[in-house]
Amino acid sequence: MQPKERLVVIVGPTAVGKTALSLSLAERLDGEIISGDSMQVYRYMDIGTAKASPAEMAVVPHHLIDIVDPDEEYSVAHFQQMATRLIREINLRNRLPFIVGGTGLYIESVTHRFQFSEAEQDPELRERLRRMAEVEGLQSLHRRLADIDPITAERLHPNDVKRVIRAIEIYQLTGKRMADYQHRTEHSPYDLYMIGLTMDRELLYERINERVDHMIAAGLVEEVRQLLDRGYDPKLVSLQGLGYKELVPYLYGECSLEQAIAEIKKRTRRFAKRQLSWFRRMPEINWFDLSSPANYPTIVNTIHRTLAGKFHHTPNI
Template sequence: MSSATPSPQVQVVAVVGPTAAGKSDLGVELARRLGGEVVNADSMQLYRGMDIGTAKLGAEERGGVPHHLLDVWDVRETASVAEYQRLARTAIDGLLAEGRVPVLVGGSGLYVRAAVDRLEFPGTDPEVRAELEAELAARGSGPLHARLAAADPAAAVAILPSNGRRIVRALEVIALTGRPFTAQLPGPDEEQSVYRTLQLGVDVARPELDARITARVDRMWEAGLPEEVRRLEQAGLREGRTASRALGYQQLLASFAGEYDDATAREETVRTTRRFARRQDTWFRRDGRVHWLSGADVDRPKLADRAWELVRESAAR
């Protein structure tokens, strides 16, 4: 099969889908065939030191393909989609200027859209934010998530009930604009795209995906995730409003605090990761631009070959 770079009409290739579906390996293979480079769109892989628990590819697994926007933030820093958008656009524009194809890879739906679509992010109001954060501290995220579900059901589906920071932000935007949080997002159509983007979704049947998630979590524990979280705890992980809520990290921090034992932390990580994967799938299914690779395609190398066919077909249009 030829590995000649397709027509520059395909400016950006995005590989999306739920966690444990195989996005990272596919992104590397497509970047290799395209002569392109990978741009990370996984919100937690932006954090330095969060390697095992985010399934960050090691140097050998990257196969010599350059990766951008890994290890950008300190674990104490609060994530900002607006800041990610700036970083991602800078990386994408730089690659395009060099004649290289950016391959955007990740399952953080809002980050993917921030990179390739015309999204503008409303400002913040310190008083509104402080009031919501005080309520979060006093009552927990459950009541706030219930309020979000009443005001904006689509946002409530996309945001985990345990993610207090994102719930607060969504409610803040609703309070400031008088509109649902998801109404701030333009419709997923070509007119809203900054780049001509081909989005490829990796679709894995739910029973298989659940099994993959369990196996991945087991591998993470065996690879030393508890020790990684211990090291990051010393580096200020508990202070990080975003990083401390990452799957696996949150559960281990709770275990270290005596809330439950290590085995329960592992079980909770599997459970919450499976739930998160369903939310990721729901998010991407709403976007009709995503071309899904499913069925037999998810078996390598068939997955890469089918994805490559779609890239070539898109370039020919």
């Protein structure tokens, strides 16, 4: 029987320390990193999506970063197809693939081979639903989805209008819920090791607040301004991302910068909570608590030894 392809996955809430750990492990284990973040695929959106720096990406090869423009179509099905191909190619190079990120649906679609609906599109239905969102509000549209597909509604934020509409569209066209298609296989098709990072909630929230302040200092406001100057519509899925959506009203003079920053921090903390809820229900994850900086070197060495043993790798000296 042909051996399974190897795959390491590092998940956890935003700001917990996934990037630093992935760089350390991938460098020591001849790894290549596949971004498992639904926002890092977009060009011109570097600061708000917390992409690895050019210097960091020079240390370890990175994939699925800066591959589409902010107004281009990109979905979980695209990610699944691209990531699956990359995992195969990286294994063929006798290197170790790491998927690193916090977008649970994207990552689980690969680790457990979700089957996606191939239902056609109905432009008239989509337009009616878009008008409904504009007239009655995003919550009203989201409640409509919750009535027919509560599982998908729980996964999707009301602001994710595009995916909410698609989920309703699938039900209307097929009579089946999106959740019916997105079932996970019981066992992963990969020789898989999943790492989950967590830390004390108050400490995590403090790190989130500090990260937002750092992003603002690094030029996030100017990054959003340049996206608008390029002509990108604020209603695009890409510009509904955390850190972008909240700064548009400030740039339009509808709120103060302090209000916008406070909103980013609040929504990011809520997002981190949702991320943890998603990952907590995945039994394959091996959890590591990064609350104590003093324990960090021991945790890194423990994970390194585990991966080297599991994948029969001779560490780089």
